[in-house]
Amino acid sequence: MTLHELKQDMEGCARCSHCKWVPHLQIKSWRYAKVCPSVDRYHFHSYSGGGKMNMANSYVDGRSELSDTVAQVVYRCQLCGACQVSCQCYRDDIDLADVLLAFRSTCVEQGYVLPEHLEMIESMKREDNTLYMKKADRGKWADGLDLIDINTARAETLFHAGCRYSYDEDLRDIVRSTAMLFRSSGVRLGIAGKDEACCGGRAYEIGYQGEMKNYAEDMASRVKASGAQVLVTPCSDCYYAFKYLYPKNGLDLGIKVLHATEYADQLIKEGRLKPRTEIPITVTYHDPCHLGRRGEFYKGGWQGDNKLMRPSRLKQTGKLGIFDPPRDILTSIPGIELREMERIREYSWCCGAGGGVLEAEPEFAAWTALERLEEAAATGAQALVTACPWCERVFKDTVKEKGLSLKVLDVMELLVQSLNGGRHAGF
Ligand code: SF4
Ligand code: SF4
Known part of the structure; x- marks a missing residue:
């Protein structure tokens, strides 16, 4: 609009x-x-x-x-x-x-247009990612995992890593062990490897709305070729693009979309994954904005001329975002104590990285992250746990820069550790 x-x-x-x-x-x-x-x-x-x-x-x-x-x-x-x-x-x-x-x-x-955003858009146009990296290197995160290549074979579930997880080597263990966790539960998991591209959501957010359509069409053709019935992503920004931005702009992927935490939670509840090993740690959970309130599925447009008459089922209140699956995973792991911060669920404070701020205003991103880290530390938790690579990047960098003792972990890291006899996966 x-x-x-x-x-x-x-x-x-x-x-x-x-x-x-x-x-x-x-x-x-x-x-x-x-x-x-x-x-x-x-x-x-x-x-x-x-x-x-x-x-x-x-x-x-x-x-x-x-x-x-x-x-x-x-x-x-x-x-x-x-x-x-x-x-x-x-x-x-x-x-x-x-x-x-x-x-x-x-x-x-x-x-x-901010120069940093212009640079990002050029990287997207040239290399299909927001991180100024080479397209040819996109699938390297999965080297040696022997996942199904959807360019040559059909899969049951398509795993979309997203730009940050594809290239951020510091977060590589998380994405590798998440993919292997799904595979070990018996799922026929496929990836597009170097042919995977950005979801286009970041282009839309910084104001290049038309650019997203090309990425959505590209994504739809990959989904179709894969033969998969489910699309899973560990990235909350990609999740927001697939669940909200695409349908809002009339772009239909024709597939069920789940965040990795929703998928893992489902597998635990079906008894296909059984976290048994105790992980004795006190944690607090940070709701990523694009998975939580902004991750609420698109509810449909309203054609009337007075929004006061709009049915409440069409209002984007943020209440139906993904809040429970990550918490249910954490509480299913023996030994974990979950302590909540004051601002949670749809009322959460942001990590600071979203909307192009990490790229254009890194000092503001770090300031915002520090505020959240202080809130997390006030719970007495040993670790802040989240479910988004963008949140993890800014939190980890801020913890390091400020010399804080709080650990920054991903929900899936803890789950894999519990399934793996307490050891880090090391894939
Ligand atoms: S909450 Fe903010 S945007 Fe909404 S009416 Fe009040 S000032 Fe305006
Ligand atoms: S940073 Fe402030 S103005 Fe921007 S979306 Fe968040 S609450 Fe709204």
Whole structure:
């Protein structure tokens, strides 16, 4: 949707500032009551979700123009969706997240593109990934695993690693052991290897909305060729693209999509995976935004001219994201004690990496991550556990830079360890 088409949403903003805070009934302490990293870091109202709506409305009305300063405010935002959840508690006729995306698209159309984002788009166009790496190296993460190559044989489940897991060597054990875990449960798991490409979600988020269509079509042809009935990804950003962005833009993959934690949780509940070995550790779970509130499946459009009349089943409240499967996996592992942070589920604080912030504003990403690490440490947990390679990257880097003692782990790492007699998988 264009900014002009979202005029009613923008005009509906009451400037109440609820989008800066965890919804009031969910606040547990003053220390962890804020929810928008952008306005908490940069302070001016314009940085909040509502502030960006007001700026967009002013631009559409011709009362202001785009500038480098406006673009800086627009892109100092992780698109974490926390403002949308808080706003919808009070105003369910406003789709704030749609305005943030459309505002970025307008910035790109008008030539206000950040150089780091331009570099990323060029990498996507040239090498099909967001990390400036070579396409030919994409399948190297799976070397020696003997997984089915969907270019030559059919599979039951298609495993899509995503850009970060395909290239980030520091996270390689996680993606390798996740794939092997599924294979050891008897699943005929296939990968596209070097022919896998980016989901295109990051291009859409930074304002190149049209680019995503090419990636979606590419993905659909791979899905069809694989013969798979299920598409599994360990990446929360890819999950968000497949479950929300694709259907919102009329792009249908024609396959059931699951996040790796949903799939593993299902296998545990069916008795195909049995975590038996005790892992004595106290952990806290961080909900990745794009798996949690932003991972809520697309509920369908509304054609009416008054959103107040929109049926509640079509509202993107964030409540139906993936919150329970990762927690159920953790609590199924003997010895693990799960302690919750104050801001959890759809009210979580972001890791800092999303929406192109890690690439363009790394200092802001690290600042946001540190706030979450402090919240995690306050639970007394020994480790922050999550389910997204982008969260893991920024948390691990921040822990190292600040010399913190908190461990950063992936849910699947702990599951594999419990299934593997307490040893790290070492695939
Ligand atoms: S976006 Fe929503 S919550 Fe934020 S100021 Fe406007 S109406 Fe209030
Ligand atoms: S998406 Fe997140 S960072 Fe951006 S304005 Fe909303 S709450 Fe703030």
